[in-house]
Amino acid sequence: MTHVSTIETLRRQLLGRVIEPGQPDYDDARRTFYGGIDRRPAHIVRPAGAVDVARTIQFARDSGLELAVRSGGHSVLGHCVTDGGVVIDLREMRGLTIDPAERTAWAETGLTALEYSAAAHYHGLATGFGDTGSVGIGGLTVGGGVGYLSRKLALTIDSLLAAQVVTADGDILQVDAENHPDPFWGFRFRLHELDTVVGGMLMLPATADVVAEFIALAEAAPEELSTIANVMPAPPMPFLPSETVGRRVILAFLVYAGPVVDGEHAVAPFRALAAPIADMLQAMPYPAIYPPEDPSYHPTAASRTMFVDTLDGRAALTVVEHLEESTAKFQVAQIRVLGGAVARVPSDATAYAHRARPIMVNVAALYDQAEEASTHEAWAEKFWKALRNGEPGAYVNFLSADGPARMREAYPGRTLDRLAEIKARYDPTNVFRLNQNVAPARSAAAQGS
Secondary structure, eight states, rough: OOEEEEEEHHHHOSSSEEEEETTTHHHHOOOOOSSSSOOOOOOEEEOOHHHHHHHHHHHHHHHHOOOEEEEOOTTOOOTOOOOOSSSGGGOOOOOOEEETTEEEEOOTTBBBBHHHHHHHHTTEEEEEOSSSSTSSSHHHHHHHHSTTTHHOOOOOOOGGGOOHHHHHHHHEEESSSSSHHHHHHHHOOBBOOOOOEEEEEEEOOOHHHHHHHHHHHHHOTTEEEEEEEEEEEOOOOSOOOOTTTSSSEEEEEEEEEEEEHHHHHHHHOOOOSSSSEEOEEEEEGGGGGGGOOTOOOEEEEEOOOOOEEEHHHHHHHHHHHHHHOSSSSEEEEEEEEOOOHHHSSTTSSSSSSOOTEEEEEEEEEEEEEGGGGGHHHHHHHHHHHHHOOOOOOGGGGOOOOOOOHHHHHHSSSTTTHHHHHHHHOOOOSSSSOOOOOOOOOGGGGGGGO
């Protein structure tokens, strides 16, 4: 590829555009979903296609500038933005072509989960993504994609049939199981027939007994039912009386991907656990499961992610007690019961190797002032250590810290070594290093064993 040594050269070659300090939309362009991240890139490139991406990568290499890649901007650690470097901001690459007959979709990675889901729903189809509509489908997919349809349809990565990949050398590759299968293994979109689901929010009082019983029900539920339970203080909501706000609750989202009658039957035991504080479970179009979002909301949090083998009554008491100990303005333990279709995929089929782990837990304390960080980090660390059971494990999309130990937990067993070997072939100089980084194999030993 021709060298792109100056920003002026790059700007002339692009079909997309470059945003730089001083331009009216610069501050908005550099802002991420999470607060507490204030980085000022020298150049934010919004490419119009793969060739623009390749030229921007070449520019970053030729100029020696750090390179970040952004899809939806939800990186917990802010890896989607850089100080003084180049950001490839994919949010204007939002093309989507759906083939209803073949049940496939070609989607550009600037799309959000909600945008994709709304378009697919027009055809009565769906791909499972995460729990937040504004998340970009790019980073979500390569990390796994655990959400409202996981027990029924497995992970987002399991629906990926092919990808167009731009390498660190600027090569544009069509990647699938037959063509360049190694980077394809690092991924793996198939559409599934799905129109109406039974789902929505169910709010219950969060005693330790109710938490444990909720999790037991979720594990025993039919695979069509996926749950995400947030144990947290009840937030202000128009339908909640003032005396309920701040009370510890289970704010759960349930989605049954199947016939409405069967869905009503599947959610009935959850409704019967305790007198619901709020019950919004109903038949709805699948995209409606994504709750409305406030674009001005940019939380700063101390957080930890883990997989556990059990969450029984004793563990539920640990959850409740640690939440009560927090001095943060808001604290939460989010519990996602897995299994089902997730567990039927071989652990070495994709880079998500936690197929046998039945439960994922994420704990977080939200705060406003930087000087509070150490207090809440200590709380999150203590909570994490108290709740862990089974083999160490971490979901890479929720990692709040980099480093060899946590990367081994995110990519256990042979997985990290295999990724390092692939990295050595396709990115030997670690151009794509602003992420939860897997070093090329020649230096993989530095990541621990």
